[in-house]
Amino acid sequence: MSPVRTVARLFLSTIFVVSGARSVARPTAFVPRAQKVTEKVGPLFEKTHPSLPTDAETLVRLNGAAQVVAGLLLATGRLTRPAAAVLASTLVPTTLAAHPFWTVKDPMERRHQETHFMKNLGLFGGLLLAASDTQGRPGLAWRASHYAGHSKHALEHGRHNLDHGLHQLGHSGESVRRAARTARREAKIAYRAAAVGRKLPS
Template identity: 55%
Template sequence: MKPVRTLARVMLSGIFVVSGARNLQNPGRLVPAAKPVTDRAAPLIQNLHPRLPTDTETLIRANAATQLVGGLMLATGKFTRPAALVLAGTLVPTTVAGHPFWTADDPATRNNNQIHFLKNLGLFGGLLLAAADTEGRPGLRWRAGHRINHSRRSMQRAVRTARREAKIAVRTAATARRLPG
């Protein structure tokens, strides 16, 4: 199953590597579409830290760099689960800014944006699956529960053994008292 996972991750990451590199080199072409989204996000960013940049082109570059690095991490199998989550996070503003089919008046533009919106929704779903994939190994939740159950069973065995040994000790003591000494 590992080759399938590897191939799927490479295929899923391709769009992020290519578009991340392209948008990092030429963010200016995306500024008109991204400006309404970045203008709404700017106050939130300023609340996080006043020194963080809020200009549209810098935010596009940051998103592109994140997609490029996250895509490479996903493709190479390094920190795949966090990389998939980060990529899913970058996909939200990209989709809202790039494919607002609900605002288009032209039917052809609306249809095109709706198709791309749904494609990105599918990518988002694939990224969520990649983020949840433990590669056949037990997840932290299972391991913690298993460890707790193992500890509980060990304690129950210890209690049963102590009771058994106590009963044996009581019988031995009672037998020793009855013996003529």
């Protein structure tokens, strides 16, 4: 891992670890804003599975815990791509709940919330880059196409060897048949010579 990637992941994950820890420790401070989102997604959770939590406080805690765990994984370089994807998914409800600038009427407050919204949008873009970063290694799409091409080449090579082997087998079979015909002719000649020898007077 390059030093630039290490530092960048550390900086990118810090805000999620800190804010996630605050959400887990003191969720009540975030509940009023989170309710704007949980009131809409709660019924969807109930339809998916009745045992899923739907209250705002529990969802705030779960979202914060996911940010802490994924942020630590990203900072330490473990499972970085899945961790970045998780952080990106947690950032969506957080941003919608905390910074809905389009609903604010006061011009100054609207600009303030819009700035935070754009900041989170930039974080989201950074997380998408981290989620797609293969650290210079070939990605799954390239490896799949490479292995497919390699398998096709191997199949064509095997088919060529098979055709060559059948061709050689055909030549060998013809040689065996020719040798058998020669042996039969020689046997007939020897038989006739022996028969003539028996007929001659001694």
